[in-house]
Amino acid sequence: xxxxxxxxxxxxxxxxxxxxxxxxxxxxxxxxxxxxxxxxxxxxxxxxxxxxxxxxxxxxxxxxxxxxxxxxxxxxxxxxxxxxxxxxxxxxxxxxxxxxxxxxxxxxxxxxx
Amino acid sequence: xxxxxxxxxxxxxxxxxxxxxxxxxxxxxxxxxxxxxxxxxxxxxxxxxxxxxxxxxxxxxxxxxxxxxxxxxxxxxxxxxxxxxxxxxxxxxxxxxxxxxxxxxxxxxxxxxxx
Numbered sequence: 701x702x703x704x705x706x707x708x709x710x711x712x713x714x715x716x717x718x719x720x721x722x723x724x725x726x727x728x729x730x731x732x733x734x735x736x737x738x739x740x741x742x743x744x745x746x747x748x749x750x751x752x753x754x755x756x757x758x759x760x761x762x763x764x765x766x767x768x769x770x771x772x773x774x775x776x777x778x779x780x781x782x783x784x785x786x787x788x789x790x791x792x793x794x795x796x797x798x799x800x801x802x803x804x805x806x807x808x809x810x811x812x813x
Numbered sequence: 814x815x816x817x818x819x820x821x822x823x824x825x826x827x828x829x830x831x832x833x834x835x836x837x838x839x840x841x842x843x844x845x846x847x848x849x850x851x852x853x854x855x856x857x858x859x860x861x862x863x864x865x866x867x868x869x870x871x872x873x874x875x876x877x878x879x880x881x882x883x884x885x886x887x888x889x890x891x892x893x894x895x896x897x898x899x900x901x902x903x904x905x906x907x908x909x910x911x912x913x914x915x916x917x918x919x920x921x922x923x924x925x926x927x928x
Contacts, residue, residue: 735918804857
């Protein structure tokens with residue numbers, strides 16, 4: 701969806717380095733989500749945010765940190781990247797009260813060497 | 814535990830064949846159900862969704878799905894597939910009474926349509 705951008709689209713990094721993936725929405729939807737997509741696992745929720753300054757863990761939060769100081773931005777940080785964090789990361793937004801349709805960004809393909 | 818199971822991991826069909834992809838869920842309480850599609854190299858797009866009302870829902874590109882509450886199922890169907898339907902399909906569920914928005918996804922089904 702054109703209203704959700706992710707940067708970078710591709711990233712190669714080394715084990716132990718800190719990496720930040722950015723998600724930006726052009727609207728002001730309350731809910732934002734971070735998922736990782738891995739073969740055989742579908743999409744798994746890492747963290748989500750119901751509003752600025754409100755974040756909570758999803759299914760696989762270990763090794764990740766999020767913040768949301770502004771409604772439109774939801775960065776995801778890998779504090780010390782590991783090879784198991786090689787994945788495709790998708791950001792999503794939701795326009796309703798937390799149970800409506802989620803719309804996904806284009807994804808970031810991260811490779812950790 | 815809450816979960817979504819997609820029975821078919823990889824489906825290969827010829828053009829004009831009919832498609833049915835299975836999805837079963839385990840979730841306590843009333844649910845909202847979704848099917849998303851991911852074309853090669855692209856992000857997830859919504860195909861259709863069920864919140865309430867008629868259990869047979871129609872989505873984009875000729876897809877439809879039927880919610881059968883007694884079977885905890887939400888199978889996706891299309892009467893005649895096209896080569897352009899080659900993609901990965903994901904079933905997902907969230908709790909209607911939840912305000913967290915947490916979507917639980919199935920593992921996905923890769924559909925390959927041969928011309």
